Amino acid sequence: MADALLGPAEIRELAARLGVTPTKKLGQNFLHDPNTIRRIVAAAGLRPDDVALEVGPGLGSLTLGLVTAVAHVHAVEIDPRLAEALPSTVTSANLTVHRADAMRVRAAEFEPAPTMLVANLPYNVAVPVVLTLLAELPTLRGGLVMVQKEVADRLTAGPGSKVYGVPSVKLAWYADARPAGKVPPAVFWPMPNVDSGLVAFTRHTPPAGIDRSAVFAVVDAAFAQRRKTLRAALAGWAGGADRAEKALLAAGISPQARGESLTVEQFTAIAAGAALSGVGGKLSASGSQPEEMDS
CATH class of the missing domain: 1.10.8.100 (rRNA adenine dimethylase, C-terminal domain)
Structure with missing residues (x-):
């Protein structure tokens, strides 16, 4: 499986073999469309020397796309069964799997240091994960995350917008963010009942003079x-x-x-x-x- 991206049949077969049933609690919606994976990797603006950080790799769909595009991939997975199985699906020497909660990781745990966050984030923790990682990992120069479309709109909203709020301002503290496209429910298993959105961001120097x-x-x-x-x-x-x-x-x-x-x-x-x-x-x-x- 390491040489090809995962389609719907491979995703379901792999999940059945591992005894994995997607859970709402962990926000698990597994990507199973190779074209969407290629689109995400291309839109992320990755360089060959980048070190990608992926949160919630799940069954490894996006991971397979990332390992061929960058120098190293750190995959942070909270589900122990998925974390254990990932190296068998993505048999790449430039992959490090961390069985951990992305809200609790620390910079010292990653070697080499991550430079780009690229992830299909669980809907229920997307905003705090992005903000926490930007605060904890100053080496991140940017990233591309897939989140619920409504959340993508909030993260990229500017002053005066009806959806401009706390996530918009706090992300703006760290980075310039922009919408990078919409993703339909049909590319996931199980299918969510909402569209997803891609958010691209580039870190900038935060405002000076105050904590x-x-x-x-x-x-x-x-x-x-x-x-x-x-x-x-x-x-x-x-x-x-x-x-x-x-x-x-x-x-x-x-x-x-x-x-x-x-x-x-x-x-x-x-x-x-x-x-x-x-x-x-x-x-x-x-x-x-x-x-x-x-x-």
Whole structure:
């Protein structure tokens, strides 16, 4: 199987041999269309010297496409049966399989260091996985991920869009993102009831002058009550509406504006100005997250 991409018959035969039934809990929808795999590998903009990081390789469909395109592939798989079986399906010397949770991996675990994230991500954890890996792996220069189409729209939305929110701003902190195409349900087993979307991103230098966690606290507060003006939405974060207004004016932003109209640079300016004037705080002890963090 190492010399050819997997089609529908091979996927089902392999799953049956391993006793694997796709589970919704792990977000398992296995790719079985060679043309889609070739399309993903081509759209990722990979270089021969790249080190690809794949999250959720499953039965190895995309992995087979990646190992011939890059110098090395790190495949992170949480399902122990799939992790154990992958080297038998993808018999390549440039593959390292990590039986791990992608939300808990650390940079020191990968040698050589990953340079590109290319993955068909489980729908239920797509946003936190992308943001966590960009934070943990500074060697990533970019990537291409397949996610639920609705999530792809959120990740690539700009200020003023109805779907612009927490994922949009936080990804923009790390990278320039763009939509890279739609993927129909028919190329998966089992077939999801929604379309998928490809998101391509290229890392850039993040805004300077303030810690990321301080900026993300402002973003979370602004979108937790996205229908309110920033003066009202940031009141809890700032310690009062008047203090929120002070921070906004210092950043050159109207207190009557809403979070959906601000760029990541403007959120950074709010956090930076607040830090200088002693305004601002952290998320509540409950740790609750706004709806837009859901993947």
